[in-house]
Amino acid sequence: MRQDNRPGALRRLTAVDEVEAVIGRPAAVIMLKQIGSLDEGCRAVLARSPVAAVGYRDADGARRTDFVGGAPGFARVLSPTRFSCALPGPGDPRGPASFFFLLPGVGEILRVNGTVAGRAGAETAFDVEEAYMHCAQAVLRSRLWQPPPPEAPSAAADTASPSDPADPADAAGTAAGGPLDRPGVAEFLAAAPFLALSTWDSSAGSDTSPRGDRGPVARILDGRTLVIPDRRGNKRADSLHNLLQDDRLSLAALVPGHGGVLHVRGRGAITDDAPLLATLALRGTPPHLALVVDVEHAELVDNDAVTRSRLWTPDARLDRDAAPDMMALAGDHLAANAGAEGAPPAFLLRLLGALPGVTRLMRLVIDRAYRSGLRKEGYDDEPGARRRQSPRRRAGAGGSGGRARSRAGQGDR
Template sequence: MEQTHRLEQTHRPDSVHRLSSAEEVEAVVGRPAAMITRKQISALDAGCREVLAFSPVAAFGYRDATGTARTTFVGGRPGFARVHSPKRFSFPLTGPAAAPGPASLFFLLPGVGEVLRVNGTASTLTSGETAVDVTEAYVHCAQAVIRSGLWEPPAPHRTAGPVAGDGPLTGPGVSDFLAAAPFLALTTWDTGNGSDTSPRGERQAAARVVDGRTLVLADRKGNRRADTLHNLLQDDRLSLAALVPGRSGVLHLHGRAAITDDAPLLESMALRGVPPHLALLIDVEYAEVRANDAVARARLWTPDGRTGQGEAPDMMALGGAHLAAGAADSGRVSGWSAKLITSIPGVSRLMRKAIDRAYVAGLRKEGYDDVRAPVTDRHREVPAEKPADSPLRPVRVREIRQETPTARTLVLEDADGTAEPFDFRPGQFFTLVTEIEGHPVRRAYSASSAPGGLRLEVTVKQVPGGLFSTHAHGSLRPGDRLAVRGPSGTFHAPDRAPGHLVLVAAGSGITPLMSMIRTHLADPASDGGIDLLYSSRGPEEIIFRDELSRMEKDHPGRLTVTHVLTCRDGRLDAEGIRRWVTGLPPSDSAHHYVCGPKALMATVHDVLQQLGVPQEFIHQERFTGGATAPAVAAQPQELRVERNGSLVGTTVVEPGQTLLDAALTAGLPMPYSCTVGNCGACRVRVRGGEVTRPEGTCLTPEQKADGHVLTCVSCPLSKVTLDLADPAAPGRN
């Protein structure tokens, strides 16, 4: 595909011919067909509400209290927009609030070409959410999405050349982002009470830099609505938000635009000799690349973020229904006919194929020789190498038990009523996933229940300043919903019950050991003994105190529990551990499991080694609480992922984003599990570049020295190359 990547600096708004009337625009663009304008409706019907229920993200154009034009992406999960009535919906807005006045949106469905456009009036509710009172809604054609290849696999990272002159487009990462952004949302206003946010797409870059202050957008053939062009004739202010597939950052820009038919400029943007019919020259006043929570949380380019075939609302049927309603309102018989035709089973699918062929044929005439219509079920394909994770499982809180003043057990069950058993090995952990204040939070907790039940129990110790533990102790209630991923971890009892279990725990380290105790005592094939040494601060801090006492009485000779209270006995030291271990019945096959603070585990390990216990019979669980990766890189950094020297894929890591988050957002097949630095499943080797290496993870000194990092808690400091060839050893023993 031929296309000029750098435009002449002489193409500025004051040096080219500008169109200044609707007649001039229509002479070039033409007028839209009647069916285009007839498909608008004035309220959200059932089909529109279904789109809002499925859409995880929308482009939103508005003006703030200062009158500044703004376009951004909002949402983050399906159904983020809350419908109050057919004429009103609301959603959370991060950033400057919308001033009362005209606003517009389009809702995206991952993997689907058409978008739902909604125009109306914005206001702010007492809850803080932004409300939109609907004036019109309609299905927009798929040409922008098809042109951009928005739902195709992310393209290799592209960078821009030097930008001439000063101005907003010379800001950090701006020109590189524009060089890689094939899709954008463009917002304009008229002088009345109207606003329009429309999708724009190109195969490579949707907008091209002229110099530090000037940007040019090609305006190619479409449905001839030309709302953007007519608005700019009345008010030349605009704003836009650009996307790069596989990245969670968004470029925000606003300025003033002129419409031009300057022949040399249009020729410079020709595709296979076919120039656009018009172009927009934008005098840029502001441009910045920022992380966008909505795009990051929506996971638009991952397989689990795509809308599957048969799940997505039928946009063709919805457009047909709107056309039928509009035709009926105009008194035309064709409205009844269209409604009848689109209601026939299978007709919508045939229309879908016909329209897609028409889209592609028309775009190829414009010079797009490598376009194809989105195929929704293509995004359900499993990668050649599936990521080493288990899918998220929706659960709800069935019950909360207060074990101690600072520890409570969450009893979880399937949220959808499927009643599938929770299968795991006693001692393994699950990652709990929820949203707190609009941000995804993940924390790993060991199961304290026995495996195989219809309910999963995890016990959460309150940690001062801990985000999830504070939420679990202060806000979580029965009926609330979470998600779990797992099980994970190699700290677990052997599949065949050992003859003797020796357990040492401190504080909340009892939780995985409690799962082992419950499982071992309930197994009729297991007749070996269990000895537990459990250290707590005081009697009121003994987690599972009553149950441990009851089980010890119910199973005399099989379970013995020795409590150490630091308020009475002092901390466990090597001598105390040695006395306890040597006082146990001798056993050559006993497995020793230790869970607690790092210093305690090191002491226990040394004592057991000195007593001649083989290393393979010593198992330790490191409770790190999760490491936090600091946002140290001020600029986006390129990430290259390889396997044995062969390229797997590339993407860009936004400031503050982890290597894992960026790779998963781009759909790369990365191994992972807990996502908080506890399990080691995401361990890979750095082949080039520098990354942060947080403390408090499960990496051993040898692994660190060998160049391994945990992608879930590491951020890039430069361009980075990772190698997936090395086995991601669990890091828990």
């Protein structure tokens, strides 16, 4: 639904101090969850993930975000610091690239950032610079793994065929209308609760972040402007910090039950404009910030990876025995950084790792924190929301906890 707010009149935040005055700074332990290689836990996620979001720049410098894959194990681990996969679409990827890997039925996400190492045929290799677990908030907010609503738009009705791509001039809009006025775009966005947002910093770093919301994750202000609420999280805010250095971005939006993807490119700004934030409130609770996107390109396409991965079918969900233990993965990454400033003492991590059932307890604690955070954001308006999260909790507390505890306990010996 379009809003009356005029994009040019919105207050913009342009400095780190302004942003951190609103969101705060992350706890030191948040920054210690990342490692510089693909350990056993990361490799387990890649082996089971059927699809990932990726952000990269092509040879012409155009920013692109897409969903890639199609089957579990599509990303091949070549070494602890290198993996490869096929990238569809135009352009020869160059420079920094960033991924997040989805596990059907699981809330947490594995994020991997690095650089393009080279290309051989359809496969592109990437050097890993950092890997870490991302919390489940985006998936829970969007209810990504819940049965798709019956009103989801038809892929045949509003996406272009891959063999008949949209004309670039059409995707950029015309003088009479912007890119978001193209047929099917507004309807798709109205049904899209989840997207991947790619940003870049001034030091050749890239970040692709999941965004989810109840209802549309991005709202149309006019034919050339989107607004994306930025609700409270762990305060890491990589995307926001990147946009302060380089305002160019790209995103790819999904609709559950749908095989199409909406690709958007443009420039982003951060706003704390109170009247605009009020229009994005949930049960009277507005987001603390929002991203305003000046859209230069919008295009709906069929996505082979989303279709072949069968993301929206119940039998694609990972069961308890198949799902990697994401709590153990985060614990292993934290243990790998024991001794760093702000990290828990190594002896404490070893002690916790030796306790029976510790990953199950961590799962319960984290799920309680998720529910509390969602209620504070205004998501408590869904009857039975806690009940619908239970299968994810059971899957996350799977039977691999003993093996994970063993790895964490040995990490500092």
